[in-house]
Amino acid sequence: SAVISQKPSRDICQRGTSLTIQCQVDSQVTMMFWYRQQPGQSLTLIATANQGSEATYESGFVIDKFPISRPNLTFSTLTVSNMSPEDSSIYLCSVGDTNQPQHFGDGTRLSIL
């Protein structure tokens, strides 16, 4: 399966600032996804990152808060904008294809003070 690298692995940020998380895959993939995992909880899909077009956001997530880029088939970024303590979570990148298992990076652990 693809090797997925996320940067940074963790960060502590001040409220009101923004952080961009990078996801790099070692092979070209059709689909890339961004998830949020709040402390002690399950994973929730934020959006699907589409190469060459705007990301597709799930209910409750908006582009202004979580802008996403997908410049090519091996790379994507997620920005968490104007952060508040409620944004403290693990943010996970995954890759996959229809009816194939998604594979995940190890996530970015974000704490906002």
Add this chain to the structure above:
Amino acid sequence: GESVGLHLPTLSVQEGDNSIINCAYSNSASDYFIWYKQESGKGPQFIIDIRSNMDKRQGQRVTVLLNKTVKHLSLQIAATQPGDSAVYFCAENISFTGTASKLTFGTGTRLQVTL
């Protein structure tokens, strides 16, 4: 330490025993199911998957059972080892022609293996 799994239901199993982790899924249109294992500080790791045209699939030491009538999925781990201690998530997928695949994750179960 990691906060994943702190508030999740916990299953305690003695080393060497078999483990059964259950999952109720929500959408009768789901046609593909996956079990993931998440260790502290790591992302979810694929264990085994099953399509809706099957009711059982076996891997190495793991078996997944699917009961579509009651929308229930289970993961059986044979001869549980300390390295199996983790949080386990089921995920369901609905295939839509021409659209991206979307996974919906269950709430998760923390498996604790005692010596």
